[in-house]
Structure formats: C-alpha cells, structure tokens
Amino acid sequence: MSELIKKAKLLKAASKRLGMLSTSEKNDALGQMAARIAEEKEWILQENEKDILAGKGNGLSDSLLDRLLLTSERIDQIVDGVLQVIGLDDPIREVIESWDRPNGLQIETVRVPLGVIGMVYEARPNVTVDAASLCLKSGNAVLLRGSSSALNSNKALVHVMRAALAETAIPSDAVQLLEDTSRETASQMFRLNQYLDVLIPRGGAGLIQSVIQNATVPVLETGVGNCHVFIDESAEREMAIQIAINAKLHRPSVCNAAETILIHEKWPYASELLSALHGQGVELRGDEILAGANAFVKPAEENDWYTEFLAPIAAVKLVGDVREAINHIDQYGTKHSEAIISENEDNVSLFFRAVDAAVLYHNASTRFTDGEQFGYGAEIGISTQKLHARGPMGLKAITTSKAIVRGTGQIRS
Structure with a gap:
C-alpha cells in the first residue's frame, strides 16, 4: 500500500x-x-x-x-x-x-x-x-x-x-x-x-x-496576487507615499504585496514617490512618460503589467482618471487586492463598484489582506x-x- x-x-x-x-x-x-x-x-x-x-x-x-x-x-x-x-x-x-x-x-x-x-x-x-x-x-x-x-x-x-x-x-x-x-x-x-x-x-x-x-x-x-495601488489626483501626499512603500516593501515576497502603482497624471507628487521607492531599493519599470522623465525608471514591457514580481520590483504608470485605472486593473489584475488612495468620494465609490477583486481598500495598504489582520486568526489561504x-x-x-x-x-x- x-x-x-x-x-x-x-x-x-x-x-x-x-x-x-x-x-x-x-x-x-x-x-x-x-x-x-x-x-x-x-x-x-x-x-x-x-x-x-x-x-x-x-x-x-x-x-x-x-x-x-x-x-x-x-x-x-x-x-x-x-x-x-x-x-x-x-x-x-x-x-x-x-x-x-x-x-x-x-x-x-x-x-x-x-x-x-x-x-x-x-x-x-x-x-x-x-x-x-x-x-x-x-x-x-x-x-x-x-x-x-x-x-x-x-x-x-x-x-x-x-x-x-x-x-x-x-x-x-x-x-x-x-x-x-x-x-x-x-x-x-x-x-x-x-x-x-x-x-x-x-x-x-x-x-x-x-x-x-x-x-x-x-x-x-x-x-495569485498581482495587486495594484491607484493614487488619485486628490490623494494626500504623505499618506499616498507611505501606503505605496508599505504595500510594496513591507514584505515583497507575499501575494498581498503591491506589484503595480498607478498614478493620476495630475497628482503633483509622482516624482517624489518614485524617488522614495527608488531610494529604498525598488527597481521601477515604468511607462514611456515616467521612464523618460526619471533616469532610474526602466522602460516597462507588456509582460511587466501582468507580473507578480514577489520581489522589490514595481511597475509604475500614469493614468488619466479613475476609469483608466479601473480598466488597467481589469485587464491585468488577478482579482486579489486593489487599493485606491483618494479624497474624492465619488471616485472611491466608482472604484468600489467597478473593480472586481476579493478585497478592495480605500486609503490603506493591500498588506492587510490576511486572515490574522481580518480577525480570522491564521488563514487557510486567500481565495480569488x-x-x-x-x-x-x-x-x-x-x-x-x-x-x-x-x-x-x-x-x-
């Protein structure tokens, strides 16, 4: 036997x-x-x-x-x-x-x-x-x-x-x-x-x-956790930077770590955020605009938007509005955990209604998708x-x- x-x-x-x-x-x-x-x-x-x-x-x-x-x-x-x-x-x-x-x-x-x-x-x-x-x-x-x-x-x-x-x-x-x-x-x-x-x-x-x-x-x-943080135009500067760093770097090798950061093109602190991430050892792979404006940002390839890096690597992209962010998440996400950093309640409401994922966050890190953090004690896994x-x-x-x-x-x- x-x-x-x-x-x-x-x-x-x-x-x-x-x-x-x-x-x-x-x-x-x-x-x-x-x-x-x-x-x-x-x-x-x-x-x-x-x-x-x-x-x-x-x-x-x-x-x-x-x-x-x-x-x-x-x-x-x-x-x-x-x-x-x-x-x-x-x-x-x-x-x-x-x-x-x-x-x-x-x-x-x-x-x-x-x-x-x-x-x-x-x-x-x-x-x-x-x-x-x-x-x-x-x-x-x-x-x-x-x-x-x-x-x-x-x-x-x-x-x-x-x-x-x-x-x-x-x-x-x-x-x-x-x-x-x-x-x-x-x-x-x-x-x-x-x-x-x-x-x-x-x-x-x-x-x-x-x-x-x-x-x-x-x-x-x-x-699989290809998780996103979307920073809206109204996002508070320090909050957005700290959440993005935590979501990416608190423990990069786990499924609730953020892999892509989407930034509203009118948010005025994008360069500061990218510098902060780079300064903490994150390899950045960005769209044409971000890679062209920042020497330390490598040009992203199509596969980068799909990738669960599980490492100190992040894909970064500018978007025109919350709808473009939602569309990007729909195309590349894995329905795990998605976050919006915003002070605009209409955009938050739209994000919550439109994004299809197991867990959605407003002004909080994706790292909280965890059985212990949800009050379940240990977890058997995260279902998507x-x-x-x-x-x-x-x-x-x-x-x-x-x-x-x-x-x-x-x-x-």
Whole structure:
C-alpha cells in the first residue's frame, strides 16, 4: 500500500471522530500543539536550516528563500496564530438559519466540517501549522502536501503536532504529511475522491493551475496576487507615499504585496514617490512618460503589467482618471487586492463598484489582506474565486452545511 493511500485511509477514519468532538476538546488539543511547538523551537529551526542550505545550493531565489525561512520570531508568530484560533468561535453546529413550513416541518441548516482537506502548498512551512490548526478547529482532518524544498521543516512541524495530539481527544492521525513529493503521487492525490473532500492549493500560478486542471477532487482555489495601488489626483501626499512603500516593501515576497502603482497624471507628487521607492531599493519599470522623465525608471514591457514580481520590483504608470485605472486593473489584475488612495468620494465609490477583486481598500495598504489582520486568526489561504468563499479564508470557509428537518409524522401527498 502506498504512503498516500495509507495516510488517506487514516485521515478518513480520523475525520469521523474529529467531527464529533466538543469545542473544549479541540481547544485543549490546539493548546497542547502550540505549547509543544514553542518547546521544540530550537530543533525546528535546526531542521529548517537544512532546507535553507539546500535551497541556496539549488539556486532558489531570495524571495523563495524568504518564504522558506523560519526564525525564532516567525515561530513565535506561528504559535500565536494557533492561540488566536483557540480564541475564535467554533463554527461547527452553528445554526445558520431556521424556519417553519406551513405543514409543521421545522427546518434548520447547521455548519458541519467538510471532512478531509488536502492542502497543496509551496515553500512556506508556516502554512503547515496554519492549515492544521484551522482544519482541526473546524473539525476537518488534513493531508498536507508541501514542496520538497521545505520537507525537513514540514516533517519537524508535523512530528511535533502529532506528538502533542497523541495526548488529547483529537486523534493524531487527523494530521498527515505526504512526504512523497513526486509529481506522480501529487497527480494521484488530486484524483483521490474516495478519501479527500476538497483540495486547497496555495502557492504560485503554476501550482494552482496544475491542481485546477488535473484534479477531480473539488478545488477551493486560492489566487495569485498581482495587486495594484491607484493614487488619485486628490490623494494626500504623505499618506499616498507611505501606503505605496508599505504595500510594496513591507514584505515583497507575499501575494498581498503591491506589484503595480498607478498614478493620476495630475497628482503633483509622482516624482517624489518614485524617488522614495527608488531610494529604498525598488527597481521601477515604468511607462514611456515616467521612464523618460526619471533616469532610474526602466522602460516597462507588456509582460511587466501582468507580473507578480514577489520581489522589490514595481511597475509604475500614469493614468488619466479613475476609469483608466479601473480598466488597467481589469485587464491585468488577478482579482486579489486593489487599493485606491483618494479624497474624492465619488471616485472611491466608482472604484468600489467597478473593480472586481476579493478585497478592495480605500486609503490603506493591500498588506492587510490576511486572515490574522481580518480577525480570522491564521488563514487557510486567500481565495480569488467566486464560489463558496472569497478573500482570506478562516474557519467558516472550510465548513459546509446540512439541513436538519424535524417533523411530527408528516408525509408528502
């Protein structure tokens, strides 16, 4: 029996038990997980260092190495994320709606777990714990399939979590890591309808499209983040500059970082903004006007408007008005996160009505598209699709519902 089938069967059995547990039992287990991760910090960091050294030897980019890297502070953040999940309301058995029918039937819909979730992701080992904690709190078992570049880190984290769960009501079999990272096994996983209820891909465009195109298991799609900041003519100078810098540079390697900055042609501080970005090490690729007026701005190519750089690189462009900005976003955006910096309420209202994206911002950085920042604790991913869930996905996004009907002997005539 292959590793995949063996672990899938264990998950299916564990999910039945997990879905019956109380909130207090799940919270206790998550508390044990958080404590054990904190206790084993040094060993986890040692295992992560193996992945970092191998990644450097294999020529991974700086942005990928940053995603792969664990530090003492990042492990503290991982632990804090688990603790935040403990503090969240348990969605399972929540009554979504209820009503009475004229024939006396009483109907209610309640939240229930999805069952077994297959998580397919790249590089970032923090996703291993985020996904596990959210799945367990929402009553779901989880099969984790990370990338080969993070295998040592993921094995360490899963080992620690399963050891903690062994002393709790949650069966340790509810969390499994698929250590075989081959494409052949991944393809089998994508078609494992007998055991998996949903797949969630989280990573680059190539990974996401591979899952979507090859899976027969239903996919809860997360998306690439080609995010924009539009600075309107009325934008306040200091606010606009600070938001653009934060959106681009706070953490350039993540999906909610801004990749393109659109500037109203009548906003008087464009040169100051570009100089500020350049001064902080951002490579700028601009339209003909901006590249011609600023020696440090390289001429942009068509592909630059489509690119999720995940690096200190930004495409910059002048636009005539808010409608031109909206049209640009419609053509090149990925429906992730889009921001307008403006003091013109009519333009803000038009932007909010016309732009099709999971999250829209007024006078704030795109970097807030995040489960923790939205108050969801950790996140399972950021959905840019339109079915089931959209935006940062917390506990409720990984549940479904069932109808409970109570009668007094009714039969249908």
